[in-house]
Amino acid sequence: MVFGTPSGAAGGSRSRPLPSRRSLLRAASGLGAGALAGGALTGCSQRSSSAARVRIWSWLSGMDQYVAAFNSAQRDIHVQLSSIAAGVSGGYAQLANAIRAHNAPDILHTEYQALPQILTTGGLRDLTDDMADLADGFLPAAWRGVRPGGRTWAVPMDFCPMTFFYRKDLYDEAGIGAPRTWEEFARAATAVRRADPEARIATFPINDGAFFAGMAWQTGDPWWRIAANSWQVGIDGEGTMALAGYWQDLIASGKVAHTAVATQSWASAIHRGKLWGMLGATWGVGTIKRSLAADKGRWALTTMPTWGDRQANGVFGGSAFGVSAESEVPEAALTFLRWLATDPAVPRIGARLTFPSPAWAANRKVARAAYQDDFFTGEPIFDVLDRAAVRVPEWTWGPTSLSVFSAVADVLAPVPTGGTTVPRAMHKLQSSTVAMMRDRGLAVADGGRT
Amino acid sequence: MTTTVTSSQPAHPAPPARTQPPAPPARPARRRRSTGAGLAAPFAVLLLCTVLVPVGYAAWLSLFTDRLSGLGLGGYRQVFAGLATYATVLTDPAAHASAAHVAGYALIHIPVMFAVALLIALLLNSATVRLRQVWTLAVFLPYAVPGVIAGLIWAYLYSPGIGPLSATPPVDPLSDTGVLPSIVNMATWQWTGYNVIIFYTALQTVPREVLEAARADGAGPLRTALSIKVPMIRPTLFVALVFTTIGSLQLFTEPMVLRTFTSTVTSTWTPSLYIYEAAFISNDYGRAAAASILLAIASALLSALVMRLSARKSR
Numbered sequence: 190m191v192f193g194t195p196s197g198a199a200g201g202s203r204s205r206p207l208p209s210r211r212s213l214l215r216a217a218s219g220l221g222a223g224a225l226a227g228g229a230l231t232g233c234s235q236r237s238s239s240a241a242r243v244r245i246w247s248w249l250s251g252m253d254q255y256v257a258a259f260n261s262a263q264r265d266i267h268v269q270l271s272s273i274a275a276g277v278s279g280g281y282a283q284l285a286n287a288i289r290a291h292n293a294p295d296i297l298h299t300e301y302q303a304l305p306q307i308l309t310t311g312g313l314r315d316l317t318d319d320m321a322d323l324a325d326g327f328l329p330a331a332w333r334g335v336r337p338g339g340r341t342w343a344v345p346m347d348f349c350p351m352t353f354f355y356r357k358d359l360y361d362e363a364g365i366g367a368p369r370t371w372e373e374f375a376r377a378a379t380a381v382r383r384a385d386p387e388a389r390i391a392t393f394p395i396n397d398g399a400f401f402a403g404m405a406w407q408t409g410d411p412w413w414r415i416a417a418n419s420w421q422v423g424i425d426g427e428g429t430m431a432l433a434g435y436w437q438d439l440i441a442s443g444k445v446a447h448t449a450v451a452t453q454s455w456a457s458a459i460h461r462g463k464l465w466g467m468l469g470a471t472w473g474v475g476t477i478k479r480s481l482a483a484d485k486g487r488w489a490l491t492t493m494p495t496w497g498d499r500q501a502n503g504v505f506g507g508s509a510f511g512v513s514a515e516s517e518v519p520e521a522a523l524t525f526l527r528w529l530a531t532d533p534a535v536p537r538i539g540a541r542l543t544f545p546s547p548a549w550a551a552n553r554k555v556a557r558a559a560y561q562d563d564f565f566t567g568e569p570i571f572d573v574l575d576r577a578a579v580r581v582p583e584w585t586w587g588p589t590s591l592s593v594f595s596a597v598a599d600v601l602a603p604v605p606t607g608g609t610t611v612p613r614a615m616h617k618l619q620s621s622t623v624a625m626m627r628d629r630g631l632a633v634a635d636g637g638r639t
Numbered sequence: 640m641t642t643t644v645t646s647s648q649p650a651h652p653a654p655p656a657r658t659q660p661p662a663p664p665a666r667p668a669r670r671r672r673s674t675g676a677g678l679a680a681p682f683a684v685l686l687l688c689t690v691l692v693p694v695g696y697a698a699w700l701s702l703f704t705d706r707l708s709g710l711g712l713g714g715y716r717q718v719f720a721g722l723a724t725y726a727t728v729l730t731d732p733a734a735h736a737s738a739a740h741v742a743g744y745a746l747i748h749i750p751v752m753f754a755v756a757l758l759i760a761l762l763l764n765s766a767t768v769r770l771r772q773v774w775t776l777a778v779f780l781p782y783a784v785p786g787v788i789a790g791l792i793w794a795y796l797y798s799p800g801i802g803p804l805s806a807t808p809p810v811d812p813l814s815d816t817g818v819l820p821s822i823v824n825m826a827t828w829q830w831t832g833y834n835v836i837i838f839y840t841a842l843q844t845v846p847r848e849v850l851e852a853a854r855a856d857g858a859g860p861l862r863t864a865l866s867i868k869v870p871m872i873r874p875t876l877f878v879a880l881v882f883t884t885i886g887s888l889q890l891f892t893e894p895m896v897l898r899t900f901t902s903t904v905t906s907t908w909t910p911s912l913y914i915y916e917a918a919f920i921s922n923d924y925g926r927a928a929a930a931s932i933l934l935a936i937a938s939a940l941l942s943a944l945v946m947r948l949s950a951r952k953s954r
Contacts, residue, residue: 282919309707310922311714338712396902418709452900454798463800588711592921595906599733602902606815628727629923630706 240267241521244294246284248275249346249508251542255535259528266521276300277591281307288312288513295516296526301334301507302399304343305588313511317341319523326531330581331548335509337585338415343509344526345548347471350577351403351503353391354473355466357489357566359384367491367567371435374494378444381465391466392446392455393436395601398594399505400450403470404436405429406503406584407493413587419632420587425612425619431496433611440604440611447605456480468493470505471574475544478564489567492577502577504584507548546574553578588631593622694935701725701928724929733907734930740819741909745887748823752883753876756831760838761864775839779832786829790896793825798900813901825893830886834879841875842868877949881942888938891915910934 243266245256256270271294274280281303287293288310299307307313320341324332331345355367360377363384368374378390394400405412410428414421423429439445446464448455458464459481467473477488493502510529512522529535530548533555539545540559547553557571587593600614600621609617626633701724705715728734759778763771781789796802797812810817845868853863869876891911898904906920907913910930918927 277920279919282922285922305712306922308712309705309715338710340712342712396898415710420710448799449899449902452798453795454800454802454900457800461800588707589921592916595916595920598902599905599907602905603815608815625921629711630708631711632709 240265241518243268243296243518243522243525244271245269245296245298245510245522245525246271246273246280246287246294247296247298247508247510248273248280249298251539254538254542255529258534258538259525266524268525273298276303277594281591284312285310291515293513293515295513295518295522297511297513299343299509299511301331301345301504301509302402302586302590302594304335304509304511305337305586306591307511308337308342309588312514313342314514314516314519315340315342316344316512316523320344323527323531326550327548328550328578328581330504330578330584331507331509333583334504334507334586343511344523344530346508346510346530347546348548348578349471349504349506349546350574350581351407351468351470351493351505352473352490352573352577353466353493354469354477354488354490355391356462356484356487358487359388359462359465367489368494369491370498371494371496375435375439375444378439382444385462388463388465389446390444390464391468392448392450392458392464393440393468394450395440395447395604396449396598398597400468401597401601402590402594403503403505404432404468406582407501408432408496409499409501409582411582411584412593413585415585416634419634420626421634422587422619422623422626424593424622425615429615430612433615437604437611441607451476471546472506472544474562474565474570478544485564486566488565490565490570490573491568492573500580501582502580504581507546509548587622587626589622589626589629592625593618596621697928697931700924701932702925704925705923720925724925725933727926728930728933733905734910734913736905737907737910737913741888741890743819744823744826744890744909745884747820748826748887749880749883751823752827752831752834753880755827756834757838757869757876759831759835760842761868763835763839764842764868765860765864775836778835781829781831782833784829786892787896789829790825790893793821793828793893794896794900797821797897813897813903815903818897818901818903822890822893822897826890830883834883837875837879838872841872845871874949877945880949881945884941884945885938888934888941910937 245252245268247270252270252272256268259266259268273283280298284293284297284299284307288307293312297307297313317340327345328348331348334348335341335343335345353368357367359381360367363380365377365380365384366373368377374390381388381390402412405428408428408431410423410426412422412424412426412429414423436445440447446458450467450469455464459467467477469476474490477484481488495501510526512519512526516522531552533552536545536547536552536556537559539547540556540561545552545556545560547556553571553575557575560571562570596618600609600618601611603609604611604614623633702719702721703717704720704724706718707715762768763774763778768774796804799805799811799813804812808817810820812818812821849867849871850863853867858866889911890909894904894908894912895915898906898908905912906916911934914927914930914934917923917930
């Protein structure tokens with residue numbers, strides 16, 4: 190039972206007068222550090238019967254630990270976590286259905302790319318005024334990500350700039366340097382194949398729309414823009430078309446693999462040294478370290494290769510949390526979210542479980558101090574990631590982003606066999622996206638930017 | 640266990656004190672009627688709650704669509720769309736492609752599976768076979784494997800770099816030419832045993848006298864199988880055909896599993912995937928409901944066609 194009253198919590202807690210936000214904030218401030226020092230993360234044992242009960246649905250790994258730390262450190266708010274399926278694997282469907290059925294939890298997990306699509310359900314609370322005081326503390330790109338249309342709709346938690354992971358040992362052996370530009374990347378791709386005809390520099394996963402969008406993000410030519418209260422769609426804009434042409438050449442000439450990432454055959458290729466790198470993002474630090482424990486000291490990471498000398502980095506992933514428009518305890522929900530986003534205890538817990546990549550700028554130093562890295566070689570990982578995190582260009586996600594992601598995978602599917610080309614697929618995606626948005630009643634400005 | 644029998648069971652010979660008084664014996668007809676209604680009630684309630692109401696709700700939903708306006712960030716308005724959602728589905732190239740995929744799938748899968756299942760059933764039914772129960776179990780076993788598990792294992796077998804089947808067949812099993820045969824193979828592996836059991840059970844009911852008469856008339860085992868056994872289980876074959884046809888239209892698990900392994904299987908590869916995408920990725924419930932109703936109608940029409948075919952053949 191997702192909505193069941195937990196044993197011990199008074200059923201009528203919702204109707205009681207809520208403590209003011211100020212007093213809650215006071216209660217919550219600094220509590221994480223105390224909880225950690227005590228090492229008592231286990232329990233929600235002595236919760237008072239007047240505690241505001243806040244329900245949260247999330248698939249963030251480690252969320253149970255964050256919630257436990259928060260609950261054990263104060264008595265005014267009791268957060269109740271339901272772990273749901275990750276995003277497009279069912280999580281968003283569940284959220285959308287709950288919003289329609291008017292029984293959404295108080296806090297909803299949303300990734301930046303899904304936020305505008307979730308907003309079309311009308312289910313999120315406008316947090317503009319509540320969050321205004323935190324505006325300057327977040328990474329600018331993360332803050333922009335929770336403000337589609339100029340209002341604040343969610344609280345950023347983590348943020349994942351893209352990075353390039355590569356096998357430094359094999360690169361050194363073959364005399365290849367880490368590619369700094371995409372031109373160098375193409376040359377490195379040739380060099381890798383010359384060193385081992387079966388090996389490829391990396392895979393360009395054509396079944397992952399979010400990946401392709403992250404690559405397009407780097408070109409500084411967003412797929413969506415908002416102008417004069419209507420959407421401008423630029424999926425076949427100049428930047429994306431240049432990107433499309435570049436990868437079309439690499440795929441057609443067999444210099445990169447094009448299979449999915451994180452499947453068994455991908456892992457097998459990585460293990461056997463047949464893939465020398467991964468085009469990924471911050472989360473790859475945890476993934477690679479966990480799944481390739483034997484490769485300690487062989488991998489390095491660097492910022493994404495750039496287009497010419499334009500220093501820019503795309504983004505691939507990251508979570509934020511919204512508050513339900515129908516929540517009866519929005520203040521308590523916000524108190525928890527402000528703690529989750531900004532308290533230094535959170536990245537300290539995160540550092541023990543996975544790899545923390547906070548959107549709250551001050552917490553990046555905390556994460557750097559807390560995370561013990563003995564796996565990667567080369568430049569320290571936080572140097573790379575902090576550099577990447579602050580050179581993220583403008584980007585706006587659209588109100589149909591999730592459908593567009595599955596459409597990207599669909600239109601790119603015939604590319605490997607020559608059934609279409611990446612540029613042609615992008616033109617097709619542009620027209621189908623505009624048609625779909627118009628079909629749903631959205632205002633879409635005429636004329637792409639090609 | 641008799642002590643745990645509750646008082647609500649009227650058939651109990653010695654009802655405990657709390658039971659209702661027995662109906663007066665003077666009105667047997669009404670009693671029979673109410674007994675019938677009582678016995679049918681659980682089924683009727685289940686049918687109502689799990690089939691009729693959801694179908695009715697889907698039909699109702701299919702008449703509406705969510706209209707966004709402006710930037711769409713303020714939420715949607717549900718508006719009456721009439722049959723426009725149906726028109727959207729019927730004119731959608733992705734929907735046509737998904738129909739073509741299941742048609743191709745059914746045209747290969749059904750004949751292949753029926754031929755193999757019938758052959759195995761006839762062999763099991765023939766007098767000469769040894770270890771009959773072992774074979775029956777072995778043939779049936781794939782059906783006992785959950786579809787998703789089977790799908791994953793096949794997907795691993797097809798995967799380049801780790802699967803032995805990746806390089807063996809003439810075409811890459813995950814390429815756009817190879818993926819349809821791959822899915823047919825997965826489904827055939829899974830469902831053949833199930834049909835063998837149905838056919839084999841039907842073959843057991845063929846009267847011995849008929850088979851003996853055929854033998855007396857000089858029919859060999861092959862002739863007996865083709866001219867006596869197969870025609871006599873024709874009704875069973877047609878029932879199985881109806882099931883398989885409907886199952887083919889609803890093809891979902893195998894392509895869904897393969898989707899994470901190959902981009903060849905698109906998000907709208909079969910009608911069921913199309914509906915899934917519309918409902919759970921695009922949040923377009925009106926279109927999803929319309930597509931579901933259309934799929935149900937197509938299934939009903941095809942089943943009716945198969946049943947009519949069976950009636951004509953057996954005349």
